[in-house]
Amino acid sequence: MHDEIMRLIRNRLYEGKHPFARDSMGMTDFGDLTGILRKLPREKVEKYIAEIEKIFEVVKDCQACTAKLCAYLVFICEGILENKYQEYVVKLEPIQKNQRYNRDYKEEVRFHLKNS
Numbered sequence: 001m002h003d004e005i006m007r008l009i010r011n012r013l014y015e016g017k018h019p020f021a022r023d024s025m026g027m028t029d030f031g032d033l034t035g036i037l038r039k040l041p042r043e044k045v046e047k048y049i050a051e052i053e054k055i056f057e058v059v060k061d062c063q064a065c066t067a068k069l070c071a072y073l074v075f076i077c078e079g080i081l082e083n084k085y086q087e088y089v090v091k092l093e094p095i096q097k098n099q100r101y102n103r104d105y106k107e108e109v110r111f112h113l114k115n116s
């Protein structure tokens, strides 16, 4: 399971500037990843969160991908890691508010979640 989790995370590090484009593999994979991580003990989730956070460097020039990465982290951490949950709620909020097309990033991400 560790290898599968790391594969899902690392693929996002190497596929270019928009790993969470609409209908992309990234959206599907992170939907699966969210379901997998939510079944693990919190110490393990914490360890994988640190890996996932490396993706922020990849998406730093894209508001939508940054927002969707935050939204996945919100869903992963909810009820498991309260500090991280709050951190990503706060990080997502201004991006959600200051955008032009009235997209709901949390809803776009929620669509890809399974088993949660």
Ligand SMILES: [Zn+2]
Binding pocket: 017, 018, 019, 020, 021, 062, 063, 064, 065, 066
């Ligand atoms: Zn993007």
